[in-house]
Each structure stands twice: as structure tokens, then as C-alpha cells.
Amino acid sequence: MIQRVQSLYLLLSAIASLTLALSVSNAWLGLQLEGRAAIVVFAESVLSTFLALGALFRYKNRQQQFVINRINLLLLLFLLGFFVFRSLNLSGGPAPEKGIGMLIPVFSIVLLVLANRAIKHDEDLVKSADRLR
Numbered sequence: 001m002i003q004r005v006q007s008l009y010l011l012l013s014a015i016a017s018l019t020l021a022l023s024v025s026n027a028w029l030g031l032q033l034e035g036r037a038a039i040v041v042f043a044e045s046v047l048s049t050f051l052a053l054g055a056l057f058r059y060k061n062r063q064q065q066f067v068i069n070r071i072n073l074l075l076l077l078f079l080l081g082f083f084v085f086r087s088l089n090l091s092g093g094p095a096p097e098k099g100i101g102m103l104i105p106v107f108s109i110v111l112l113v114l115a116n117r118a119i120k121h122d123e124d125l126v127k128s129a130d131r132l133r
Contacts, residue, residue: 004122006065007056009115013072013108014052020104021045037086044079048072048108055115062123069116073109080105
């Protein structure tokens with residue numbers, strides 16, 4: 001069912017990842033990546049978008065949704081680690097003026113965690129209803 005709350009969380013996560021993918025070199029996010037780093041961030045963002053959309057349309061199989069979200073979480077944690085490593089290696093140390101683009105993976109991670117909690121709640125609800133039969 002598309003109208004479940006985890007579907008909204010997954011859609012918002014996909015939109016956030018797509019925003020990151022489309023703005024790899026834009027100055028308003030402060031990323032300004034070039035070369036190999038831009039390709040890595042773009043590829044991981046697109047993959048994260050496709051994983052979130054894939055999980056969104058797997059609504060009939062909650063276990064697969066849960067596993068896809070876990071894989072997506074690991075991918076986004078790797079991307080966040082890449083951003084932190086990159087910001088620490090820039091001159092001046094970590095600072096807010098480096099850009100807000102680093103926070104997009106955090107936003108997606110929070111949304112995926114909320115989606116996993118909602119999926120687990122649905123799974124528990126179905127299991128409890130099966131016990132009553």
C-alpha cells in the first residue's frame with residue numbers, strides 16, 4: 001500500500017538523495033566536488049535514490065523492504081563518512097560555511113530509520129493478527 005507512513009519516509013529519502021545527486025557541483029550546497037570525488041558522490045546518491053524507490057515499491061514484501069533500507073543505510077553512512085573526511089581535509093577544519101550538503105545524507109538516514117521502525121511495526125501487527133486466527 002502506497003499510503004503507509006513508511007512510504008512517505010522512503011519517498012522523502014529518495015527526494016533528498018536525488019537532490020544531492022543533482023547538485024554535486026552546485027555552490028549553494030557547498031560541496032563543489034570535482035573529478036573522482038564528484039563521480040563517487042553522484043553514483044552513491046543515484047544508487048541511494050534507486051534503493052529508496054525500490055524499497056517503496058516493495059510494499060507487499062516487508063522483509064525485503066527492511067533489508068533494502070539497511071543496505072541503503074550502510075551506503076549513506078559511507079557517503080556521510082566520505083563527506084566528513086573531505087571536510088576535515090579542507091583547509092580551515094570543519095566549519096558550517098563548508099556547506100549544508102553534508103547534512104543531506106543525515107536527513108536521509110533519519111528518514112530511513114523512521115521507515116524501518118514503521119515497517120517493523122507493520123510486521124509485528126501482522127504477526128499478532130496471525131496469532132489470533
